[in-house]
Amino acid sequence: MLPSVRKKKLVKKTLLLVLISLVGLGQARAQVGRPDTLRIIGLDEVVISANRVQERKADIPQQIDVLRATQIRLQNPMNTAEALVNTGQVFVQKSQFGGGSPVLRGFEANKILLVVDGVRLNNAIYRAGHLQNILSTDANSVERIEILSGAGSVIYGTDALGGVISILTKNPKLADSAATGPRVHTSNLLRYGTAAHEKTLHTDLSLGWQKIGLFTSITASDFDDLRKGRRGYQSFPGFGDNLRYVERQDGKDVVVENDNPNIQRQSGYRQLDILQKVLYQPSAGQQHTLNLQYSTTSDVPRYDRLQTYRNGALRYAEWSYGPQQRFFASYQYQYSRPTRFFDMVRFTPAVQQVAESRLVRDFGKDLRNENLEDVRIGSVNLDLFKEIGRHELRYGAEATHNRVESVGRQANILTGQTTLIATRYPNGSTYATTGAYASHRWEITPRLILSDGLRFSAVRLRANFNPEFFKSSVLNSDQSSSSLNGNLGLVWMLPAGFRVSGLLSTGFRNPNLDDVGKTFEQNNGTLIVPNPNLKPEQIFYREAEVSNTLPGKLHVAVTGFYSTLTAAVVVRPFTMPDGQTTTVYNGQTFATVANTNTGRARIYGLSGRLNGAIGPRFTGQASVTYTKGRDLSTDVPLDHIPPLHGRGAISYQHRKLTAEASVLFNGRKGVAEYSPSGEDNLIQNTPVGALGWQTFNLRTTYQITQNWSIQSGLENILDQSYRPFASGINASGRNFYLAVRFER
Structure with a gap:
């Protein structure tokens, strides 16, 4: 083990011990009668994500x-992904600055369900590798984020293998009455950060009468190229330097020597988010x-690809995600008067x-490959709640329909002429899901609560492959599957504030269009090709707390x-229908790989959280998560398993000042x-x-006045240069930010 690694591990353990000791001291002081001014939120809090209703x-x-x-x-935070990072409980991967792919319970991307205001964001082209779609939700308009860890298929259906991230926006x-006049509230933010010369402007306005309310939120952000830390690893000097x-100069591609290798050139982007609610x-x-x-971005450079070398030279002149746009419209009707069949x-x-694109051009070439995707999704959710004595019943149904339009073209950047190339997905494909669920809770005694639930789900996918680009044996795919899932849980309240709980749950994820029909070149030089024969993944999840x-x-x-995964979808070497293990794609020969079902896999680990009052003005928080995963069929590690990670923090509040000192940490993950x-980007x-x-x-x-406040922060104080596991870009170096808020 490297000496620097040993030192870092020692630092982490020491910090955690200090935090725990401080919280213990705060507890002891509270027990001898010192008043607490800060409330520790524990199990009495009301949440929505578990069963789609408040509980x-x-x-x-x-x-x-x-x-x-x-x-x-x-x-x-700069965005919602950074907000999740700062919890210390969610690991986030990044391939580019404008990215952020959360990991829960060893699952990532399309194996985690993102939900906004009760509507699933996951669609037919959510990929298995790494996603940045969570960035299309504006952290400044969020009321709360609930992170449900572990299988959630009974309530949410497909994709919720690792858990559910439920985002609730402000309303x-x-x-209160006509006599008081309209209720008006506005919140405004202007923020600047040094690490990427970030400029963020946010404004929102809430107008409320007795029966009608309006809420408008607008956030615009501009990020320059991100600067990484200056203090690198002694054993790997220069790691991550750009x-x-x-x-592009005078119509030609030119390699430019970076005058500051800490500036990760070609990583900046811009974003605009708008939210409008009418109540x-x-x-x-x-x-x-x-x-x-509505959310949209500028082109978002794919930093890891732009730093890809081939034969000792930079390979790409362009590699970016085109403007990523998300438009969302929902209507929600809620009726909360008790009837015979429901209380709510x-x-x-x-x-x-959802519109997204990939723009790729090799160095010195005038031809740019452009893949454009347009996904249109319709969905409907029905959720009901009924309380009968000591029993609570929650039940409902969901249906979704996705249609994917995929275009592949090659454009000459000088003449503007275009020709057709292979699409990333089969054009005109559809993906539909339906499901019905029932969840029951029985308060056997005030200290013993039993939970159970069932869900039946059906999924259908239709994809037609263009014979111009693919062999006739994979011309189409018409898949349908169904799944019956259930859960059983028990909560036991013990004396002195102790609580024991256990959960058994099953879940599934049906292969979507990205699994079945994607064609994509990987960083390691292989080509992912379609595999129409994929089957649904199944999980058996256990949890005890x-x-x-x-x-x-x-x-x-x-x-x-502890999770047992069967028919797990993983990337493996793949033989094409003609018996070949290589294929020609866009004029180059690649070894072929594909998503395939492996026999069995397991994922297990531990998670610890602590919140405590330290006297009247201080609170302490700490969290740590450890995860291991293995493909049991081939006896190799699973992808997407993050190293040990967590957070410790001490907060202070007195009169007009609130302050927080924190440490974020990740352990090491060796090559083995x-x-x-x-998928984990070892390269x-x-x-x-x-x-x-x-x-x-x-x-x-x-808080300067009742309406004005000023915020400042210093992140990565020691200016550490580091790259999180599976990421393709170094994290931010020392970042000083200053923000001014006006609220009334």
């Missing part, structure tokens, strides 16, 4: 973590909500349109989890623990794998 967190036998608007406000606030990049409440117990969201019913139809809560003083929890699939890391790291951070908020 006490204490009654749920599954780990749920909540990120609230007040926490996001203090963190002042209009209605006036030595040269490509520019109509004609009477108590009835609500109508119209929810419109919620009906949510929605439409979405022990926690202790002293109201207002301390909450500590340790969770163990990498999957052979190439983008050091020869010994991903190295451990930690950053120290300080954030403050000072």
Whole structure:
């Protein structure tokens, strides 16, 4: 083991021990009568994500973590992915600065379900590798984020193998009475950050009368090229340095020597997010909500590809995601008056349109390959709740339909002429899901709660491959499958604030169009080709938790989890229908790989969380997650398994000042623990794998007046240069940000 690695591990352990000791000291002080001014939120908190309706967190036998608007406000993150990173409980991978792919319970991308205001974001082309779609939600318009870890298929259907990230945006606030006049609230933010010369402007306005409310939110951000840290690893000097990049000068591609290797050239981008809600409440117990969201970006450079070398020279002159656009519109009707069949019913139809593209041009070439995708999604959700004595029943149904238009063309950047090339996905494909669920909770005694649930799901995918580019034996795919899933959980409340819970749950993920029909060149020089014969993945998930809560003083929890995955979809060498293991694609010969079903895989680990009061003005928080995963069929590591990671923090609040000091850390992951699939981008890391790291951070908020506040922060104080596991770009170096807020 490298000496630097040993030192870092020692630092992490010491910091965690200090945090735990401080929280223990705070508990002891509270017990001898010192008042607490900061409330520790524990199991009495109300959450929505577990069963789509409000319920006490204490009654749920599954780990749920909540990120609230007040926490996001203090963190002042650049985007929603960074907000998740700052929890210390979600690992996030990045291939480019404008990216962020969350990992839960060893699952990533299309094996995690993203939900916004009760509507699933996952669509037919959510890929298995790494995603950046969570960036299309604006952190400044978020009311709360609920992170449901572990299989969630009973309530949410396909894709929720690793868990659910449920994002709830802010709502209009209605006036209390006609006499008080309209209720008006506005929040405005101007922020600048040094690491990427970030400029962010946010404004939102809520207008509320007795029956009608309006909420408008607009956020515009501009990020220059990201600067990485200056303090690198002694054993790998210069790792992550950007030595040269490509520019277009006088109609030619030119390699430019970087005058500052810490600036990761060609990584910056811009983003605009708009949200509009209209709330109509004609009477108590009835609500109508119209929810419109729009997100768009500039071209987002794919940094890891732009730093790809071939034969000692930079390979690409261009490699970027074209403007990524998401349009979302939903209508929600909620009726909350008890009837014979329900106490509450919620009906949510929605439409979405997602446009994305990939623009790729080799160095010195005038021809640019352009792949453009347009996905149109319609969905409808029906959720009902009924309470009968000690029993609570939640039931409902969901249906979605995706249609994918895929275009492949080659454009001459000088003449503008275009010719057709292979599409990334089969054009005109459809992907549809339906499902019905029922979840039941029985309060056997005030201390013993039983939960159970069932869901039946059906999925159908139709894809037609263009014979001009593919062999006749894969001309089409018409797949349909169904799945019956269930869960069983128990919560036992013990004396002195102790709580024990256990959960058994099954889940599934049906292969989508990205799994079945994608054609894509990987970083390791192989080509992913279509495999129409994929089957659904199935998971059997177990979770057990022990926690202790002293109201207002301390909450500590340790969770163990174990997943068995069958028919797991992994990337493996693939023989084409003509018996060949290579193929010609866009004029080049590649070894072929494809998504295939492996026999069995397992993922297991531990998660620990701690929140405690340290006297009247301080609180302490700590979290750590350890995960292991292995493909049992081939006896190799699984991909997407992050190293040990976590966070520790101490917060201070007194009068007008709020401050937080924190440390984020990741352990090391050696080469032997990498999957052979190439998904974890070993080629983008050091020869010994991903190295451990930690950053120290300080954030403050000072309330100048009732309406004006100023925020500042110093992130990565020691200016550590590091690259998170599976990422293709180094993280931000020392970043000083300054923000001004106006609210009234």
